[in-house]
Amino acid sequence: MSPTVYPLEVISRPAARTATKATLLALAVALVSACGTLDFDPASEAPTDASVPETGTFADARVDAGPDATPDAQVDAGPARMAVSHPRELRAAWVASVFNLDWPSRQGLTAAAAQAELTTLLDALVAAGANAAFLQVRPESDALYDSALEPWSRFLSGTQGASPGWDPLRFAIDQAHARGLELHAWLNPFRAATNASLPLAPTHVATRLAEHAHLYGSTVTMDPGSPAVRDHVVAVVRDIVSRYDVDGVVFDDYFYPYPIAGTPYPDDATYADYQAGGGSLSRSAFRRANVDAFVHAAHLAIRAARPGTRFGVSPFGIYRPGQPTGVVGLDAYEALAADSLAWLAAGDVDYLAPQLYWPTTSTGQPFASLAAWWSSKTAAAGKWLVPALDLTKAGTTNWDLGEYRAQVSAVRGLAGSGARGATLYAARNLLRDTGGVGTLFRTELWARPALPPPLADATGRVEPPTVRLRGDVAELSHDDARIRGFAVYRVDGPPALDRWIRARTASVTLERGSWAISAVDAQGLESDGAVLTNP
Incomplete structure (x- = not known):
């Protein structure tokens, strides 16, 4: 079965929830005024009510943009991830x-x-x-x-x-x-x-x-x-x-x-x-x-x-x-x-x-x-x-x-x-x-590409690369100097390795479709893929 790729949605809360918070805040101010001087800023103590689950679909990961956010406000939370692999030789x-x-x-x-x-x-x-x-x-x-x-x-x-x-x-x-x-x-x-x-x-x-x-x-x-x-x-x-x-x-x-x-x-x-x-x-x-x-x-x-x-x-x-x-x-x-x-x-x-x-x-x-x-x-x-x-x-x-x-x-x-x-x-x-x-x-x-296998005694974990899509070009970077390169997968269907590029190559041109790009370290260990779509 083909894995489903979900976009990471970041949306503001419904206006009704914002109105409810405003009403409660007004009541609190009135109560304090009746009792004496207010010695804290209620806005600074208001709960954010952020909710990003550790498990579940990417569609469930939502962040409160705050009462001043417009309906179009978005926070860059990075690309989705997915497990990728292929037969390595x-x-x-x-x-x-x-x-x-x-x-x-x-x-x-x-x-x-x-x-x-x-x-x-x-x-x-x-x-x-x-x-x-x-x-x-x-x-x-x-x-x-x-x-x-x-x-x-x-x-x-x-x-x-x-x-x-x-x-x-x-x-x-x-x-x-x-x-x-x-x-x-x-x-x-x-x-x-x-x-x-x-x-x-x-x-x-x-x-x-x-x-x-x-x-x-x-x-x-x-x-x-x-x-x-x-x-x-x-x-x-x-x-x-x-x-x-x-x-x-x-x-x-x-x-x-x-x-x-x-x-x-x-x-x-x-x-x-x-x-x-x-x-x-x-x-x-x-x-x-x-x-x-x-x-x-x-x-x-x-x-x-x-x-x-x-x-x-x-x-x-x-x-x-x-x-x-x-x-x-x-x-x-x-x-x-x-x-x-x-x-x-x-x-x-x-x-x-x-x-x-x-x-x-x-x-x-x-x-x-x-x-x-x-x-x-x-x-x-x-x-x-x-x-x-x-x-x-x-x-x-x-x-x-x-x-x-x-x-x-x-x-x-x-x-x-x-x-x-x-x-x-x-x-x-x-x-x-x-x-x-x-x-x-x-x-x-050897018509289908493949990466060499990892070392049998390889240890550790590799994080996905940082990927930014600008037009048709995906810009790639990674914080770990031991990264040897990036594996580029097509994920419109089951993940299929499309190409391999060395780490010194900072970008790759992508056709339209869904992609996942993983990082591979010197031991041959591979990260999850950072998912992106070129519409």
Whole structure:
């Protein structure tokens, strides 16, 4: 049933009541005159008889305008309120900078060209219905932002350490927020170089902590067993969250590197140091403990630097073979030292985005079964599941548009047990409309807008915004500096989210009809809607 919206009426009392008060006042004056001098002003002591009920309809809330009020006198008591909500989902796209996969398209672009590419990409995400961008800002222990801790990325200028002359992360945040998108900083924690043959800048962590930088295959990785390495990456996270208005931080699946057959990872030195200090864990348990300690420290740094910032990890899609029954594949728990369930149990992550890059038709890695398994684990911990879907295969065998419909449907079917949207790899496939997948999300799967869900441990209450309608323009403001933006609902029928605007946007143009505008804070908590009608 559609909620009924009532205007807040403010009217004067009937003239008969005013006349009655005047008659009583005259009798009182006459009585006092007969008895002596009047030592108080009867007008100042006259009761107002105001009556604004705590419950009931807005039509029952009436205020006495006083005996001098004309029948047209009104008191501005503010707009009515109504409860508003909608199904909330995190709808993100991964924007890869490594190898110039998504953005920038090549090294050495001018600032103007790189900025134009990025705004075009963000526009494509908005058109597809996304509400967040996961921008890779640290692909190989470098920076796509102005950093005193790490060198500029070679994927910008072509030379590691060479400044591009502008700050891509700050620009990306401004442009994303202007479009109503969240911006999550995507970091690769321990990858130091994708190509070991290329020179590293003097300020690179693999240069400064060379004893903990290991050549493994053709890449260089930093040893997670080194406290100095872990502390450095946590300092990088803290620096980003402290200086940039990012909405979230997300790590991908690269902790200990994917194993190379016949080549053990060369962490003998850090494991020997651990044993020399009295440690008794097996090497695989030692590695997991290192990653767990790192994830926990990153969580604490983020919470301390900017409360409300989301923190997520995108692990390999299989936790362990046989979980759930019938699943086969890489054992991330052993091979990558990635104990995702430990991070959930410790409350260190707000969401997991496991990389479920298999079709629903797979027998060894069935999408729906894996999604349900992950959802059961995140739900038990009170966290979100936002699985990563593979758009790079769109249009190939077993990956027609029906496959993506099935995957999104499977995830939405788990909404009651912690599933809260999806993340799409990669943004370029939405931009290029690979196999029609961009059109599918724009016109069907993400056609109706949605806000990301609130933090699972969010607390407090949010008050509605102050709204003033001037013609067709609603002017918005809020006293709480923690407000991130405003959700605009059409309420001619059941409340339906129409759009989302960031808090720095002070106004919104409304068509004719009834509207409700709520405020959303940094935790994602939403207020009631302030109701207004544009006649």
